[in-house]
Amino acid sequence: MLRRTALVISMLTLTLSSRIFSAELINEEQHLDFGEFAANFSVSSNLQISPNGTVMTSGPLYVLNVPQAARIRLSGYPANQALTISIDDFFLVRSGGDKFLVSDFILSTQATDANGDALLLIGATLNIDGGKTYIDTNYSGNMIVNISYP
Amino acid sequence: MKSLILTTVTHVTRLAALLLLAQSSYATDANISIPATVTVNATITLTPGTDMDFGQFYMTGNTVGDTVGVGAINGVPTPNDSAYIELLPNGTLIAVDGDTSKASSVIGPGVPGTFSITGAALSTAVKFTSPELIDGDVASAGTRPFSSGGGDIITFTDLTIDTDGDGTADNDLAVTGDGAVVNGVTDAAGALTVSTGGRIYSTYIDTTDNNLYDAGAYTGTYTVTVSY
Numbered sequence: 001m002l003r004r005t006a007l008v009i010s011m012l013t014l015t016l017s018s019r020i021f022s023a024e025l026i027n028e029e030q031h032l033d034f035g036e037f038a039a040n041f042s043v044s045s046n047l048q049i050s051p052n053g054t055v056m057t058s059g060p061l062y063v064l065n066v067p068q069a070a071r072i073r074l075s076g077y078p079a080n081q082a083l084t085i086s087i088d089d090f091f092l093v094r095s096g097g098d099k100f101l102v103s104d105f106i107l108s109t110q111a112t113d114a115n116g117d118a119l120l121l122i123g124a125t126l127n128i129d130g131g132k133t134y135i136d137t138n139y140s141g142n143m144i145v146n147i148s149y150p
Numbered sequence: 151m152k153s154l155i156l157t158t159v160t161h162v163t164r165l166a167a168l169l170l171l172a173q174s175s176y177a178t179d180a181n182i183s184i185p186a187t188v189t190v191n192a193t194i195t196l197t198p199g200t201d202m203d204f205g206q207f208y209m210t211g212n213t214v215g216d217t218v219g220v221g222a223i224n225g226v227p228t229p230n231d232s233a234y235i236e237l238l239p240n241g242t243l244i245a246v247d248g249d250t251s252k253a254s255s256v257i258g259p260g261v262p263g264t265f266s267i268t269g270a271a272l273s274t275a276v277k278f279t280s281p282e283l284i285d286g287d288v289a290s291a292g293t294r295p296f297s298s299g300g301g302d303i304i305t306f307t308d309l310t311i312d313t314d315g316d317g318t319a320d321n322d323l324a325v326t327g328d329g330a331v332v333n334g335v336t337d338a339a340g341a342l343t344v345s346t347g348g349r350i351y352s353t354y355i356d357t358t359d360n361n362l363y364d365a366g367a368y369t370g371t372y373t374v375t376v377s378y
Contacts (some may be wrong), residue, residue, distance in 0.1 A: 026182045034188035038271045040378045041192070060378050062271030064191055064340075070184050092188050102186060126188060140187045148179040 023076045030071035032102075032143055034092070034126045036064040044130035051108040051121035061128065070122040072145065077116040085110055086146045087122070092139040100139055101127040120145075194276070194376050195269045202263030202346055202372075205243055206256040207235050209304070209352050209363055233352045237262065239310055239345040240317030253352060262312075263346035267376055270340040278332040280374045282309040282348065284319075294370050296350055301364035305351040309372055312345040319347065348372070 032049075038061075039045055045059025049067040057063065077083070085107055091099040108121035122145070128134070210233070233253035236244040237260040245255045270276060281292030284307075295303040310319030313334030321332045336342045350368075 024180060026180060028182060028184050031184055032186035034186070036189040036191050038190070038192040038194075038378060047188075062274045062378060064271055065189070067188075070186070072182065072184065090186070092186060100188060122184075124186075134190050134192070136191050136193050138187060138189050140185065143184045143186045144181055145184060146179055146181045 025073075025075045026145075026147065027073045027075075028070070029073055030068055032070035032122065032124060033068040035067040038062045038064060039128060039134075041128065041132060041134050042130055045128045047126040047128075048104070048123065049125075050123040051106055052123075059128070059130075070124075070143065070145075072120040072122065074112060074118040074120060074147070075116065077112040077118065078149070079112060079114050079116045081112045081116065081149050083110050083112065083118070084146075084148045085120070087124075087143060090141050090143055092126070092141040094135075094137050094139050097137075098129075098132045098134050100134075101129075102141065102143070103127060191269075192378070193269060194267055196374070196376060197266045197268065199264035199266055199343065200261060202237060202348065203261035204235050204237050204350055205260045207243075207245065207254060208256060209233060209235070209253045234349045236308075236349045237347040238317070239312035239319050239347040248352065263372075264343055265346070265374070266341065266343040267336065268341045270336045270342070270376075271378065272336065272340045273338055274336050274340070274378065276334050276336060276342065276376050276378060278311050278313070278334060278344070278374055278376055279330070280309050280311075280372065282307055282372050283330045283332065284308040284310055284348075293351075294372050296368040296370035298364050298366040298368045304363065304368050304370075306348055306370050306372060307351065308349040309374075310347045311374070312347075313342065315345070317345075346372075346374075 034047055034049065037047060040060035043059055045057065045061040047061055047063070047067065048056045049069050050056070051069050053066075053069060055063060055067055074083075087105045089101060089103040091101055093099040102124050104125040106123040109118055112118045122143070124143075233248040234246050235253050235255060236246065238244070239262045241259045241262050243255045243260045245253045247253060267276065282294055284291055291307045291309070293305045293307045296306050297303045311321065311332045311334075312319050313321045313332060319332070321334060334342050334344060352363075
């Protein structure tokens with residue numbers, strides 16, 4: 001009996017050790033880049049980049065440089081762990097000017113693999129409001145990606 | 151010995167509880183802030199090329215004013231009082247007399263105008279509009295004065311644009327209504343060069359004006375807007 005109890009304690013200690021020393025890391029490998037485009041801003045349009053890089057447009061919007069989906073690498077998570085990932089809509093802005101709403105995020109995965117890793121690709125949609133003025137320049141913002149698991 | 155075993159089991163239970171708590175607090179939300187960017191570049195650069203050249207010609211002013219919507223000045227092929235010289239986008243000059251005016255080309259062929267688009271979206275449809283663009287209906291196209299710097303002016307109107315290099319202005323010109331649109335497509339580098347033609351008339355529209363034209367070079371401008 002003593003030996004069996006000692007074995008249980010040993011296993012629990014190992015588990016505790018694993019939890020404490022396994023660092024859950026989230027690394028950005030590629031930021032969300034909607035590329036460069038021209039458009040007739042008198043009417044609404046949008047630009048969608050999917051996680052696998054497919055670009056779709058609606059309305060009079062023309063891609064000059066190809067967008068890229070965001071790429072995030074997760075490591076040190078529990079193996080085969082279902083994740084809860086949420087991203088709030090946000091804006092790409094320039095100082096003192098109009099802004100683009102970014103919404104409708106698409107995720108490539110919501111679970112880790114057998115090693116506790118995951119490569120998370122994030123697509124999104126850039127929305128152009130018709131009738132607004134968008135001058136030629138760069139617009140930027142930040143996408144907050146929330147990741148949790150039970 | 152029995153008592154010792156029980157104590158150890160209790161200890162293990164507490165330890166397990168601690169571990170569960172540790173797991174719960176460790177698996178809290180994590181977040182990362184990822185930069186996001188986009189660049190807008192909707193500017194199309196227009197660069198004038200060759201000036202439109204109607205060559206040399208004789209022209210006499212008409213003695214009766216034209217009526218808006220009647221005659222060749224609005225794209226209707228039957229001339230009335232105004233005489234005109236037409237420059238096709240391939241350089242051909244056509245002289246047409248009016249009922250009370252005369253026009254004849256002396257030295258030809260003419261030279262079509264050209265201008266280039268750069269910096270546009272690649273292999274993309276663009277549209278050309280102009281107040282002077284021929285409408286194809288009974289409404290009047292806008293006019294621009296061609297002046298020699300003295301004396302009466304010649305009227306330029308009925309602008310035509312050839313966007314595909316075939317020498318004809320048949321690129322989806324609207325056949326009815328104002329606001330005619332000519333369509334074109336940029337090349338793989340986002341560029342396109344077009345040719346232009348038009349007509350110069352011996353009189354203003356809807357006026358009575360027996361023009362007297364001084365000998366000399368007449369110059370003017372026309373305007374074109376290119377958009378997506």
